[in-house]
Amino acid sequence: MTMKAALFVLALFLISVLPASAADTSQVDGTGPARIAELYSDIESFDVTLYSAQPEENLTLEMSLVSPGRETEEVIATQEFSTGSFPANTRVTKVGFWDVRSAERGAYTLKARLLENGQVLSESEYSFVYGSNSAFRLQVDDLVPNSEGITVVLSPNQASLFDIEYMLIDGHDVIYRATTEKASLTSVPEAFSASWGSLLENNKEYAGRVKVQVYSPNRGFIASTENFTARDDADITDIYQDETGASATVLGRSQVPFEGNLVFSVYKVQDTSGQGSSVFVESVRERVPVLLNDDDETVEVAWKERLTEGVYRLEIELIGNDGDVIERRETIIESDLSPSNASEVRPDAGNETSGENDENGIPGFSVAAGVAGISVVFALFRKLH
CATH class of the missing domain: 2.60.40.10 (Immunoglobulins)
Known part of the structure; x- marks a missing residue:
């Protein structure tokens, strides 16, 4: 091996075993x-x-x-x-x-x-x-944070590719963040949204913040922040009703846990022309299972007695965590059940025959038959003795 070759091999060996520079290892260990x-x-x-x-x-x-x-x-x-x-x-x-x-x-x-x-x-x-007069490639037209999440409307001054960072802020702390990467705009404004992935406290003030990063021609940022007060919220999305009961489906619209109630109230309409009064029949209050944003639950109730023939007004109120009415819905129940039929189908009606089950006796066993059986047994007993 020549001297030059030996020196080259030695140099490669030294490079491979020497540690990296201090700048490369700063706070990496x-x-x-x-x-x-x-x-x-x-x-x-x-x-x-x-x-x-x-x-x-x-x-x-x-x-x-x-x-x-x-x-x-x-x-x-x-x-x-x-x-x-x-x-x-x-x-x-x-x-x-x-x-x-x-x-x-x-x-x-x-x-x-x-x-x-x-x-x-x-x-x-x-x-x-x-206050620079140089136009940025993007601008924030509107920013709306609420209890569900955050939406920002961006419009381009030039076609742009960018990242959006969404932040949920409590005081100085970022308690939740999400990112949209490689979003793009060419010529028209567009809305971008993210949902919060953190639980919120009812009636507490937070801030929603977006930070947009554009890479070309130079790396630059735009940030915008708006405050909001978190509120429990939900919607009634579907209802069902008849003469036996009613149900309502509730959809959560907030990251504040919804712990409200549904109140079902029935009124009998005296005059279907719309001018007559309504007579209160009954009201049922039922707790809604705890809901978060996009969760839904169906709550069912049954009337104490089936509604007899007539037209009824059903009022459904969705009550929030603070006792406020979040939503009110009304609909009609029309029953063709006659009072006699209603009593016949009541589960507690006492129309059992002597051959049916009696809660105080044995099914199909009468008192007379019992006495006759005892007499026969007694006569046989005397004959044997």
Whole structure:
């Protein structure tokens, strides 16, 4: 082997056994401290994504929005809050909102620091321009979050391919997130939606946020946020009724667990022309099984007595968790059952014959037959003795 060949083999060997550079191994070995993994801000809000290879408890985030000046930076707004606890090897996102009034056009920078007991663990910066005349490829036309989920309407300034991240926010915490990847728009606006996959608390305020990422020609973001108050909600989708009872199918329309009731009320119509009064007959209240969004259950009730001949008005009320009437439906029951027939079919009618079952006797066994049988047995007994 020549000298050049030997040196080449030795070089290949050294490259294969030498460790990677420090830049490639930074916090990859699972032992590094918590760090700021991603940062975003505009003039209205910000989000910061944290990562740690070990569980963390009550770290502190310091956020500062500054406007670079010719000589010194001007601090526009600051926020400081606890991260709470978060598990190891999990990306955790925190969200905050700026209250900048009469913001001036120009460049801004978000400066973020992650601290533990006053010691800086990680810091990062994100710069953006507010009020730029350069048109973005997409724009948010409308954003509607509610107790079911979130819908955003986007319109394109140019044909675009993009990702949408949907966030459900409670305070600073993102408690649920979903993503639509590689969505596209060419020329007309379109609505994009996601359902929440987390339970909500009734009458509590949350925020729904979308963050749109466009890749071309440069990576850029648009974010928009709206607040909403979570409410229990449901619909009556189907009803059935006759002279024996009624049923209603209820469909959940919220991630607030629906724990309401159905009230079925029957009134006999005195004059079918529509001008007459109605006489109350009976009312039945039945609990609806717990429902979430897109769950449905059918609730059935039976009248105490079958409705006799006539026209009846059936009113069905769906009562929410707070006792409020969410929906009211009305329909008609028309019965051709005569009063005599109604009594004949009543299960408790006492029209059994002497040969039928008696709850106090033996089926088909009369008192006279019993006495005669006892007399015969007694006579035989005396004869034998």
